Amino acid sequence: MISQKIYTVDEAKRAIERYCVYQERCHKEVEKKLIAYKMIPEVRDHIIVHLIEHNFLNEERFAKSFARGKFNIKKWGKQRITRELKFREISAYNIISALKEISDEDYLLSFNELAEKKFNAINETNHYKKMKKLSDFLLYRGWESQLVYEKVNELVK
Incomplete structure (x- = not known):
């Protein structure tokens, strides 16, 4: 039987910082990762607040990057981009802002x-x-x- 690594709060925080530095992430992806680390809700909230305060996690930046990437690389239209951003629970304001990235x-x-x-x-x-x-x-x-x-x-x- 393979045992899963048990993370302390600081270890989880550093691991999630690296996860966010590697590529832009949305809150939902980070939340999912913290659940996989078996973090309790209070700790998850604490880590997410830390990431936002230190600019590791920025929903608007994520949405803009996502829209540019999917349009330029995968040739997706605005409806598909919008649908995918809604699926990731991005706010309507950030979706509109992201779509402005495409001329x-x-x-x-x-x-x-x-x-x-x-x-x-x-x-x-x-x-x-x-x-x-x-x-x-x-x-x-x-x-x-x-x-x-x-x-x-x-x-x-």
Whole structure:
């Protein structure tokens, strides 16, 4: 049987500081990690307050970093980013602030590049099936349905 390490408050605090320094984290991720360390609620709250006071944990910074990363690297649309941030219990204010990190020009340029690349990659002779595959792909990625349907109709013509 493998025994799990028992953390003192100071050890847990240092471990969580390293966890937050490695990459931006949200409160929910830190809370989950502290639960895994078997910390009692009072200690979890104490450590989270410490992290916020020493700027290891910043929800707005996390949201902005998350939005930029998912848009630039995974080519997610604003709806998917919003959904994922809500899942991580980020406030509406911070979500709006994070979405401002994505410029409208970059957003449309990225959307058009992604749609055209995927359209050319779909090997389907039936136009309706090709339209469906493309729109499903773009909608899953979180792009707005109005944008998706306009682009699909433009490409299929």
